[in-house]
Amino acid sequence: MVVGEDLEQLRLLLWNRKDVEITEEEALALYEANRQWVDRASMSERERRFFDELVARHGRGVFHG
Structure with a gap:
């Protein structure tokens, strides 16, 4: 998936990557x-x-954060 502007916080987490295409698991x-x-x-x-x-x-319903 390509992370677009509609996923602002996730996009900010990709600040150091040239490519903004990631899997859902990576997200x-x-x-x-x-x-x-x-x-x-x-x-x-x-x-x-x-x-x-x-x-x-x-995450099987659990956010490890």
């Missing part, structure tokens, strides 16, 4: 590894839904 790992920078309350509705779907699908 969840980035959210978890950078949990101190992730503010779910300030996420757009679209990113919040995406985040919740990642946790449900790849």
Whole structure:
């Protein structure tokens, strides 16, 4: 998947990468590894839904953050 502008917080976590194409598993790992920078309350509705779907699908309902 290509991380677009609609996933603002995830895109910020990719600041040091030239390529913004990642898997969903990598996206969840980035959210978890950078949990101190992730503010779910300030996420757009679209990113919040995406985040919740990642946790449900790849985190088995648990966010390790």
